[in-house]
Amino acid sequence: MIASSCEEAKDNSKAKLKVEVVETSRSGNQLTEIKIFSQSEAQTKVTLNPQKTFQTFTGFGGAFTESSAYLLNQLSPENRKKIIDAYFAETGARYSLMRTHMNSCDFSLSQYSYAPVEGDTNLEHFSVEEDKSDLIPMIKDAMKASNEGFKLFASPWTAPPWMKTNNEWVGGKLKPEYYDTWALFFSKYVDAYKAEGIDLWGFTVENEPHGNGNNWESMHYTPKEMTEFVRDYLGPKLEQDGKGDLVILGYDQNRAGIKEWVDVMYKNEANAKYFDGIAVHWYESTYKIFAEDLQYAHNKAPDKYLIETEACIDAQVPVWQEDDWYWRKEATDWGWDWASEDQKYLHPKYRPVYRYARDIIGCMNNMVDGWVDWNMVLDRQGGPNWFKNWCVAPVIVDPDQDEVYFTPLYYTMAHFSKYVRPGAKRIDFESTDKELQVTAATNPDGHHVVIVFNPSEEEKIFNLQLGEATKTISISPQAIQTIKIIN
Incomplete structure (x- = not known):
């Protein structure tokens, strides 16, 4: 390339x-x-x-989602391989830090859980069968293409509805009586993926614990609740099951809220014991870096990870085969439509390539050690996903015509992932x-x-x-x- x-x-x-x-x-x-x-x-x-x-860099990469994996299966074998190699092969972007979702997310084709049977507290019916047609084959093909391999972490968007206070996919909290079952869920997920030949590096505890406006799958935690879950249930369970070396990242939402979370997570040795670091997203603003907040989080725990785990050009149908659009000042982000006038400055019209380049550089210069994009592959609509939450990915495909478009965002990501390798300082x-x-x-x-x-x-x-x-x-x-x- x-x-x-x-x-x-x-x-x-x-x-x-x-x-x-x-x-x-x-x-x-x-x-x-x-x-x-x-x-x-x-x-x-x-x-x-x-x-x-x-800081020492952990890696750069993107996310394996059911939407991306499904699309790859709609393409010819040649184009499927072309995309996998473009991301993972030595000749490509050499992605080294990857994310995937546990249970469904907004970029799934439907809503599903690995533990659908209500009251199955021992998770006897736990199964990742839903992932075997699309998601797992994509991950395994990426593993084959990658010479040096990559670290893979998983994030749940929600527990099964039957474990939650509102019995819904969206919103609600994990019922306290299911904290131990939910911790077991993580352990079983590790075993199930290992049985498929995939080793996990770690987890984030919950994608977007503040919720997402009651849109797609979510489950709410306060900093205190998440810390208690990790300290008293998840950490000890993984340790008990011989999985104590798995990385646990807390929070996993926008940078503006990071101070409140690290203050609780790292308050004392007991709270901090099982947290290996903190994960953040960029959606509070895809323009402002929140440098002070990132520095604050690093200084609270200099020996722990600080990883950007999700970013994308969102609320936007991708522009097809027009490179110049990605350099033009036309795209907004999701906040443009709803932000109050005094908050509009956080969500300006801003060039997509600029968003990526300046954010990754800004994160690197403010102690972030890993930066992970969202979907790797989407279609011309910006899906598929069940919520119709259209977004842009670095690679856009037209499965009906078996065509692939590498947007300028792909090359922008590669400037970092290909050349700044894990372990770099x-x-x-x-x-x-x-x-x-x-x-x-x-x-x-x-x-x-x-x-x-x-x-x-x-x-x-x-x-x-x-x-x-x-x-x-x-x-x-x-x-x-x-x-x-x-x-």
Whole structure:
């Protein structure tokens, strides 16, 4: 998926950095290798300081949903393989951190539970049969395509309705008398997936515990309730069943609420014992990073995970085979329609590529160690899903015509997932151009990687400096570059 360019231009610097550069741009580059740079003099500088390090990255990736898996099964074997390889193969985006849903979610074809029999407190009828036609085959094909493998965590949207206070798929809380049954549910899920050849890395306790406006599957917790469930039921149950090494991430909703949750989750050693970290979404605003909140969460527990577990261009029917739309200031997010005037600034009309690029960079620079997209594949309507909650995915397909469209969002994600590998450490840098958005990391193999996003409508030329060595680099207008230093 990487195109090649021309011969490398001459660089008269005395100490030259040797780099490999790929770029995705509004002008048409798609992870295109850039070897010739502008000969104009650099006006700004990006200086790397790899001696100062920050968090270790867990990975980047997306979510296995029933909707995506179902669509793959509607395509020809060739196109199915093309998409799987594009995400997981060495030649593709090399996704390394993945999510899936336990029971159904809004991006399922219908509502279902692995434990549908009311009163089955020992879960004798527990079964993941619903996942065997679409979801499990997609995960297993991804495992085969991935050389290095990936970490997979699962999130429940809701317990079965019979375990809940309102006996409904949407809303309500888990009845206290079923806390132990619900903990057993997690353990049985691990065993069921292991029997299918899939090992879990961990869980989030609940997708969006504040609820989602009574729309699709949900179940509510307060910070205190979730902490008690993990501390007294889920953590001990997994430990008792020999699954104590599984990661448990709390919260799993918007960043604006994170302070309240970490204050309770990490209040004392007993509360924090089974929590391995916290998960967040971007829907409070797909424009504002909430840097202070992220820093606060990290500082509460510097040794624990802080992972962005869901993001997408939502409330939007995908635009088909028109790359430029993804660079234009037309898309909104779900809050645009309902936000009060004083909150509109959190939900502006903003370019989809920009949303992804600036959010991932902003998260990386504020101690987030993993970033996970939502659906990997959707159709031209932005589904299928039972709730008709249309969204955009990096890959859009037309199963009737057996056609596949890799949107610019796919290439944007790959700038991070392909080049910043699990175990990489973020490193310090200084940029003198305030318009450029920059982040940098050192991979486990020792190579430094710099990601630069240029949202401006003019070419930018900067000197990249590491120690005494420099390289003059130009980045196209409205473009994102990944720069790998290879000497």
